[in-house]
Amino acid sequence: MSARNPGTDFDLEWLSKVRVNTQAVLKRAQHIQGLKLPKKQWQTAWLLKAASCIDLTTLAGDDTPSNVHRLCMKAIQPVRYDLLRRMDMHDKGLTTAAVCVYPSRVADAVRSLKAANSCLPVASVATGFPAGQTPLETRLQEVRMAVRDGATEIDIVINRTLALTGQWEVMYREIVQFREACGDAHMKTILATGDLGTFTNIYKASMVAMMAGSDFIKTSTGKEAVNATYPVAIVMVRAIRDYFLRTGHKVGFKPAGGIRTAQEALVWLTLIKEELGNDWLHPHLFRLGASSLLADIERQVRI
Incomplete structure (x- = not known):
């Protein structure tokens, strides 16, 4: 991970000037989708880069220690050894970015990774994921417990009610408290953009999350009707x-949800x-939240 974002004071004046040009955003997103994608060995290199940026995720009601263990083993060896060997990448230490x-x-994941001598980070969702509607003290407690059990990254979720009713300062103060509860763990803030209504709201929520000290901002929980989209990402x-x-x-x-x-x-x-430059094309500044993406990457690498 890169240097932490220490956050800034809350700046309402900065927020009040925000106006997002919807047509320009849609046009830019369309342009990016129309760009030529890398081919052949360039494509393979980019796909391995994508694999290294994945937060390999399981957030199901039927999660058990054994399927978390399988997830951890897949994160340590995301692409089959024989395929990597063919590309002379078998000894380059390719793993996903986190589980x-x-x-x-969290404790199950930490145990599995430790047993495999891996120092891969464990990320945990928290703060009443996915709705963020539990009492503040409960949400804070959840962050502290995940950190205590060994999570070094926490994916918090904002209380959308505050964004939808324009209570930006209250939202800022909540996120500052989450950041304090994270301690040394890096904090990713999920905006659940599919619930925020307008691009202007999405921009403001992004800015408030960063002012409050978020190390990452993330599009979605993966549980909304609309998850990661390119126009939202542009904003x-x-x-x-x-x-x-x-x-x-x-x-x-971090875009998340529906990326397959x-x-x-x-x-x-x-x-x-195109938008942020090569500095951001690394796991310390870019993550893909996904559970089934790896299987397709492995298929394409094999072709």
């Missing part, structure tokens, strides 16, 4: 760029390269 689980499964990464230009602090970006194909992963990498 992501519910707080109650969020523009906010990241504006925040960087204003403060000098780089904040990461190698082709989509290539578009996401292209979007980041």
Whole structure:
């Protein structure tokens, strides 16, 4: 992970000036989707890069220690050894960026990784995921418990009610408390953009999350009707760029939910390269939240 984002004071004036040009955003997203994607060995290199940026995730009601263990083993060896050997990549230490689980499964993941001598980070969703509607003290307690059990990254979720009713300062104060509860664990803030209504709201929520000290901003829980989309990503990464230009602090970006194909992963990498530049094309500033994407990446690498 890169240097932490220390956050800034809450700045309502900055927020009140925000106006997002919807047509321009849609046009830019369309342009990026129309760009030529890398082919042949370039494509393979980009797909392995995508694999290294995945937060391999299981967030199901039927999670058990054994399927969390399988997830951890897949994260340690995301692409089959024989395929990597053919590309002379078998000794390059390719893993996914992290594994992501519910707080109650953090200890299982930590145990599995430790037994395999892996120092892969364990990320945990918290703060009443996915709705974020439990009492504040409960949400804070959940963060502390996940950290205590060994999570080094916490994916918090905002209380959408505060965003939808324009209570930006209250939202800022909540996220600051989550950041304190995280301690040394890096904090990714999920905006659940499918619930926020407008691009302007998405930009403002992104900015408030960064002001409050988020190390990453993330599109979705994966449980909303609409998850990661390219137009939403344009709005969020523009906010990241504006925040960087204003403060000098780089904040990461994580699209999540519904990202299943190698082709989509290539578009996401292209979007980041075009909008934020090569500095962001690394796991410390870019993650893909996914559970089934790896299988397709492995298929495409094999072709």
